[in-house]
Amino acid sequence: MANSRFEYVKQFERENFLLPQTHIVIRVDGKGFHKFSSHYEFEKPNDIRALNVMNRAALAIVKQFPDIQMAYGDSDEYLFLLRRTCDLFERREMKLVSTFALFMLVYYVMEWNLEFADKPIVMERLPTFDARAVVYPNAQTVRDYFSWRQVDCHINNLYNTSFWSLIEKCGMTGQEAENFLLGTVSSDKNEILFSKCGINYNNEPEIFKKGTVIVREYQELQPTTDLSERQKQRVSKARKKAQVKTLHVDIIKDTFWEERPWLLE
Amino acid sequence: MANSRFEYVKQFERENFLLPQTHIVIRVDGKGFHKFSSHYEFEKPNDIRALNVMNRAALAIVKQFPDIQMAYGDSDEYLFLLRRTCDLFERREMKLVSTFALFMLVYYVMEWNLEFADKPIVMERLPTFDARAVVYPNAQTVRDYFSWRQVDCHINNLYNTSFWSLIEKCGMTGQEAENFLLGTVSSDKNEILFSKCGINYNNEPEIFKKGTVIVREYQELQPTTDLSERQKQRVSKARKKAQVKTLHVDIIKDTFWEERPWLLE
Amino acid sequence: MANSRFEYVKQFERENFLLPQTHIVIRVDGKGFHKFSSHYEFEKPNDIRALNVMNRAALAIVKQFPDIQMAYGDSDEYLFLLRRTCDLFERREMKLVSTFALFMLVYYVMEWNLEFADKPIVMERLPTFDARAVVYPNAQTVRDYFSWRQVDCHINNLYNTSFWSLIEKCGMTGQEAENFLLGTVSSDKNEILFSKCGINYNNEPEIFKKGTVIVREYQELQPTTDLSERQKQRVSKARKKAQVKTLHVDIIKDTFWEERPWLLE
């Protein structure tokens, strides 16, 4: 039977090889996490155990793929920064995207069931994720992308902290709290938290205010160009062995990046 | 804090909206299934229970997304055919791809653990999948794509059946069986199976020879154009209610398609 | 000197091969034709000689590329429909686009200088064009694209005819004519033309009302699949020899297409 007669259909496949020498960021987002968090009764405004689950899942992914330089997450979203010269799956967009969505789910469920052995995830109420890949041509645009997400984390957390404090400390309804916060800027919310609820926002846990940074730490900058085969193996080994740290720090200012020049090599 | 300063980074995102009015085929492939099947000790050449797990996982996906008209699977691969006018996720390639890879994994694990309660899947030995989306502009190219896969199923199964029969019935080693089959065509293999192993290939189970077809069966052709809102709802309801059947039949010849004109409407 | 060290830069090239078996429409649009037509003093609302230049330029393109089945033009825009199975430049989008823009310019200038020997085009006042390629998966979408452009031709021409008639026959200023036509529908404009200017729009030249259709006419439908090499050559020869006609007819209704089944084969 001649299979060749039908093989022409392969010509219809389209593959997007992400532009070489650009920084690939893969962003994984929870889908329907509002419903998911209701069902599993997350604490408000932040459920520290659920956050830990997310962070450990991301950590497992970082450890699995040495091409990941760092990751940043908050709430139900995570960004993974791949090395500029990374060649994972030949930089095929669809492979990268489906793999990251899939592993996030796998590790999330695994870590959840360890953390919440009393209420394990049931198939009918699974968390799901989707992923996308974006390429950034230079250090500044990568940093601005991460800054954008950390600012967003701050804005959301300040709002949520204020909203839930007004409900829990001042006995407002959700609608009342929403109206009360309408039109307020950051300094207003800080003031409201302090005067109405006795909360100094600055003293809130860093994990809530800053989100979570997972970073591959090297002792020294790794060379990336003009390597012999033996050097390549040594660098690759170093990458796999590199310590992976979880932090809750500012990634908008220069310090974080200046201390880790390898991130944006 | 002005988030707008960083928001420009969204401009770097690229979205591929699959060409309207084309038939979308999403192909999901197992990754590393050779290792996976070794670890969980699949029967050779076909493990009917593992095949059933795969088929039930695909069935769950078909039921979940009424835009799927039919699916075809063999071994660790499955194709899903979406309606030509389907607008699932606005036809965004990355969303489609990451969602199908993810649901295949989820349902596979769920069905596996029901079927093989004695050897449930452990996190360290997960099956994984990747997915891709291909668009076909017309009925002929869609049919040729499915034909291509069914021919491939036939070729693989005939080879594997011959190979394992020579080992099990004639006491050959793997290497001997491989050498014996080298250069043989289909008719040779049929003859070998019959004379050497006493097997009439025609009597082998259809599920092995033809693979598995999952199809949404309607009583009548659904209109697809110039519908009023009320009509659209009625069609959508019909689609959700349509019986979903699992078959092991020829999809290369015309009969299958002629009996189901709605598939390629 | 090792050139190979630099050759990696070729990897950054991206090529878009237009989806096979779809109908390619290449649309060429004049750029800055308002200024161009002012400079060369086109007659208003339609300059028949300038239209003829455009149509002859398009005709030259149709004759040069036998893969073009038909073309449709109006004002400073032209659409070219390529055969569904056309393989011109391997369907590379950039080659198609740059070639069509370029030949439109070349032939336009050549035909202009023949028609307007008294006011040949000067380099400082060149017409320019840009081109884009769009693929349509089936006959209906192709027809709707052409219908869209012919409706547009009608709407523009009715407006322009009314506008310039009010100025020339009723002595209005441009501003007065514009205000007068504000909010009118087609039937209003027909009525205004008739009562105010004594013009029966139905009697206007078809070239203005319908635009221009250039079509490759065959005696019989050409087979397109499963051809031997000899048959292919015969079909290709027939295509080159096919008579090319210029018409000013309705392409929205079925008749035009039913009489020429080869167009959307």
Add this chain to the structure above:
Amino acid sequence: MANSRFEYVKQFERENFLLPQTHIVIRVDGKGFHKFSSHYEFEKPNDIRALNVMNRAALAIVKQFPDIQMAYGDSDEYLFLLRRTCDLFERREMKLVSTFALFMLVYYVMEWNLEFADKPIVMERLPTFDARAVVYPNAQTVRDYFSWRQVDCHINNLYNTSFWSLIEKCGMTGQEAENFLLGTVSSDKNEILFSKCGINYNNEPEIFKKGTVIVREYQELQPTTDLSERQKQRVSKARKKAQVKTLHVDIIKDTFWEERPWLLE
């Protein structure tokens, strides 16, 4: 007449907006220049007047689009480097490509007819061009692309000079010269030129050995970020006024680029 019924066809259009903040290189190549140069009887191995025509055409393009930082050309090919932050045609690939192909033709013909008033270009024997756009994410990759082309220019010119010298000075036939040069490396060709033909390749004109560089020269580095509207206008004015120079120099070594930091800002 409702045009809206057909307007959906616009959804099939696909636009590629080239990735922001990358260096766009537009490469224009002559098509069928072998035939063209035979017809117009170019001198061999290099026709200095034809080269001048090409260079002046490119110069006209550089002057017309202030977003072009530099251009490099040899034989019938030219590269144009756009500013990293350039927003010409909103970075739409098809517009960029069709515009550059078209202007190259226009200016080439214009300059040709000035240079070769005795043998002006006839429509039947037009030069044509195609264009493509490639984006490079950083300074190194841009430089390597230009280096690649200049090395290619050197290799071609050394070969062509040797080939034609063997024919003209030593009376070889084309076939003999080709065989003679088979398998030779650069140093061999230098030696052959010197001993066989009395030519010191180093003394050949720089325009042949190095190709042609067209560069926008500024007095000082132009700022590109965080500009007020007034500053932007000033920069834009400076760009238009910047002197445009034509050079025949090495662009592989660092000097050229270090002296012009604005090129890869």
